[in-house]
Amino acid sequence: MRKILIVGAGQSGLQLALGLQSKGYEITLMSNRTADEIRGGRVMSTQCMFRTALGHERDLALNFWDELAPRVEGLGLSVAGPPASGGHPRVVDWVGRLHGHAQNVDQRIKMAGWMETFEQRGGQVVIHGAAVSDLDVLDRKYDLALVAAGKGELVSLFDRDAARSPYDTPRRALAVAYVHGLGPRPEHPDFDAVRCNLVPGVGELFVMPALTTTGRADILFWEGVPGGPVDAFRGITDPSEHLERVLELMEWFTPWEYARATKVELTDAGGTLSGRYAPTVRHPIGRLPGGGLVLGVADVVVANDPITGQGSNSAAKCAATYLASIVEHGDRPFDEEWMRTTFDRYWQSARHVTRWTNTMLAPPPEHIVNLLAAGTTFPAVAHRIANGFDDPSDFEHFFYEPEKTAAYLDEVREEAEAAEAAAALAAAEAESEADDGAEADDGAGIGGGAEAIRSVR
Secondary structure (H helix, E strand, C coil): CCEEEEECCCHHHHHHHHHHHHCCCEEEEEECCCHHHHHCCCCCCCCEECHHHHHHHHHCCCCCCCCCCCCEEEEEEEEECCCECCECCEEEEEEEEEEEEEEEECHHHHHHHHHHHHHHCCCEEEECCCCHHHHHHHHHHCCEEEECCCCCHHHHHCCECHHHCCCCCCCCEEEEEEEECCCCCCCCCCCEEEEEEEECCCEEEEEEEEEECCEEEEEEEEEECCCCCCCCCCCCCCHHHHHHHHHHHHHHHCHHHHCCCCCCEECCCCCEEEECCCCEEECCEEECCCCCEEEECHHHCEECCHHHCCHHHHHHHHHHHHHHHHHHHCCCCCCHHHHHHHHHHHHHHHHHHHHHHHHHCCCCCHHHHHHHHHHHHCHHHHHHHHHHCCCHHHHHHCCCCHHHHHHHHHHHHHHHHHHHHHHHHHHHHCCCCCCCCCCCCCCHHHHHHHHHHHHHC
């Protein structure tokens, strides 16, 4: 039986540990906290997971909270225009429907539950904050050592990949509040959706339905441009003051969201989080002082800003890829070539996330402004962008290059006009009294929203 050490008990570490355990491997998991400490601690993330990532959990029968977590069936975008009396108005607003529902389970629930399941199934859990010196000794006892702890000393084992890391400083200041009492969005009261609110030049507010330790909740998540008005949480340690600041910013920059948040309260004393980090891709292999090699997992080696909501999704995909590579490798040594090949296999999906995320951290070029605005006029555009959160590789076909974006919008417009013409013809043939000349689109809907975005970006 092959022995594997996994350091880190987050989405990737625990998913991989449970997956390998189910395949008969002898797994040791190292965590700096017990399950009870995780469950009773502070929130760790904003972890909305989409269809593909959830599928990896279901493949391992780890979807313990499917019947409890809110079904997130859509993803919407709003863009704030220049300030007016009473705050910033909306100049773009749409919601796209997801092909498969998303789900957001507080990691305090999931990681604690998975760790207990791993132990109940015979896995060994070592509660210890591992240092490089610890790993240098332990590595010799295992066939493979994996580092899935994205913070702390062990990250220093993995050198920054400058060619894949365009930023060397944080691009956003992050502030999270888990709340009860948020009202529904009146635009779609019958289904839950993640709402992405862009305030050009200032930052972004994300609102996400979730399951937390105290039941159904919503997450209010600000990403502020460093040095700007939303970069306003340094030094705040009181959770109530943190929530008050979140709401003050909502009232001015996203009043349409604030309107449903006037009665919110924190879910618990641990329901806030703030910080910042530079998005970084690192080389996947760490070399220990004694010469041993360790393989980095998920955000240890590909840490993207959460602006595109991909952290837990990428972690699940990385764990699934590594699981397949380990099992397929059989009894052969886990040497440097295998480690590099395994990471490269994961990078085939991770590269799309990294490109998309880094693009969204920069001021949007003209063609992306037009594309985002077009979602208001054309539901097909809204749906496609929304489902890109599940499969970011699709953005390669219509998002980054102006020519591809223009061609896609022309295609969507032609399809909409053809559908409208067909409907009008059917109505005429049936001698209906319906207005057969309604709403032939000349692109004005794109131009109006796009112009408002341009004026403030």
